[in-house]
Amino acid sequence: MFEYHEPQSLAEVTSFLAAHGEAARVLAGGTDLLVQMRKGRHQPRHLLNIKTVPGLDQIVVTEHCVEIGAAVTLHDGEKFLSSHPEYGVLCQAMHSVASCQIRNRATLAGNVCNASPAADTVPALAVLGASVKVHGSRGDRLVPVERFFTGPGRTVLLTGEVVSAIVLPRINGGGRGVFLRKARRPSLDLATANVAVHGAGANYRIALGAVGPTVIRVREAERLLARQGLTAPSAAEAARIARQAARPITDVRGSEEYRLELVAALTERALLTLAGEVRA
Numbered sequence: 001m002f003e004y005h006e007p008q009s010l011a012e013v014t015s016f017l018a019a020h021g022e023a024a025r026v027l028a029g030g031t032d033l034l035v036q037m038r039k040g041r042h043q044p045r046h047l048l049n050i051k052t053v054p055g056l057d058q059i060v061v062t063e064h065c066v067e068i069g070a071a072v073t074l075h076d077g078e079k080f081l082s083s084h085p086e087y088g089v090l091c092q093a094m095h096s097v098a099s100c101q102i103r104n105r106a107t108l109a110g111n112v113c114n115a116s117p118a119a120d121t122v123p124a125l126a127v128l129g130a131s132v133k134v135h136g137s138r139g140d141r142l143v144p145v146e147r148f149f150t151g152p153g154r155t156v157l158l159t160g161e162v163v164s165a166i167v168l169p170r171i172n173g174g175g176r177g178v179f180l181r182k183a184r185r186p187s188l189d190l191a192t193a194n195v196a197v198h199g200a201g202a203n204y205r206i207a208l209g210a211v212g213p214t215v216i217r218v219r220e221a222e223r224l225l226a227r228q229g230l231t232a233p234s235a236a237e238a239a240r241i242a243r244q245a246a247r248p249i250t251d252v253r254g255s256e257e258y259r260l261e262l263v264a265a266l267t268e269r270a271l272l273t274l275a276g277e278v279r280a
């Protein structure tokens, strides 16, 4: 049994969370949380539906960033980003999550806050240099997405804090990206491995998901691409480095060895696809 609440402001959310600690949980789309509650993994006494907080369903574009509110669904986020090709990697990642029914309820912030190592949007956010906007009693703080996670299902959020938005930096001079994933079936299953790559000018970024406790940026491969440019041989070498950087486990979705092969194959394919986009 739990009590359901419809807070009307972020201040109401944070003071309620601070007062009730572990007994209260934020509810966004509920596509992770309700499943976990049914399995007995969480048994909160209070659920706070942040979709009732005015303004959190907005996407705000400023000179420096794009702020995607915590109640923006994956569907609405994808629709907005589809006319911003520089954020294509995130658009593709959002589209790859589950099914259209789930994307119509699930939020981008919920995908991040759930902190699954296999979350599809997280590698895409990492290569875009995104940050998580955290609201607490002392105001807002911005946490780079790569530093938001402390382990599977764990984040840096403190008692009384809530995520109010995901913040994407504006990418001057364009940029293109590619997101690829492999799962046991095409949809409605978490990724066995996923890879996001992004290129802007001579700068390339690569991030891996589902092959470590948290998202992995492959900086050594990024430096190689910056030195050598993106060619077939450098893509193959970057894929080899990505394979070395991965720290997968064996579970129901795949063995450690299979995931290592996937990382190399997906990274090379993503980079070669990106090379085609950059030249087009």
Ligand SMILES: Cc1cc2nc3c(=O)[nH]c(=O)nc-3n(C[C@H](O)[C@H](O)[C@H](O)COP(=O)(O)OP(=O)(O)OC[C@H]3O[C@@H](n4cnc5c(N)ncnc54)[C@H](O)[C@@H]3O)c2cc1C
Pocket: 025, 026, 027, 028, 029, 030, 031, 032, 033, 034, 035, 050, 070, 074, 096, 097, 098, 099, 102, 105, 106, 107, 108, 109, 110, 111, 112, 113, 114, 118, 119, 120, 121, 161, 162, 163, 164, 188, 189, 190, 191
């Ligand atoms: C059938 C099925 C298939 C799926 N397939 C995929 C898939 O392919 N890829 C993938 O990545 N995911 C998948 N998922 C997982 C899920 O849909 C996503 O993680 C979703 O984006 C979660 O968002 P939500 O709004 O539903 O979060 P919720 O379930 O509401 O919340 C998730 C967690 O985050 C916390 N939380 C939510 N918002 C905030 C906030 N603003 N501040 C602080 N804490 C917050 C909640 O308390 C909860 O602990 C699937 C789920 C199902 C049921």
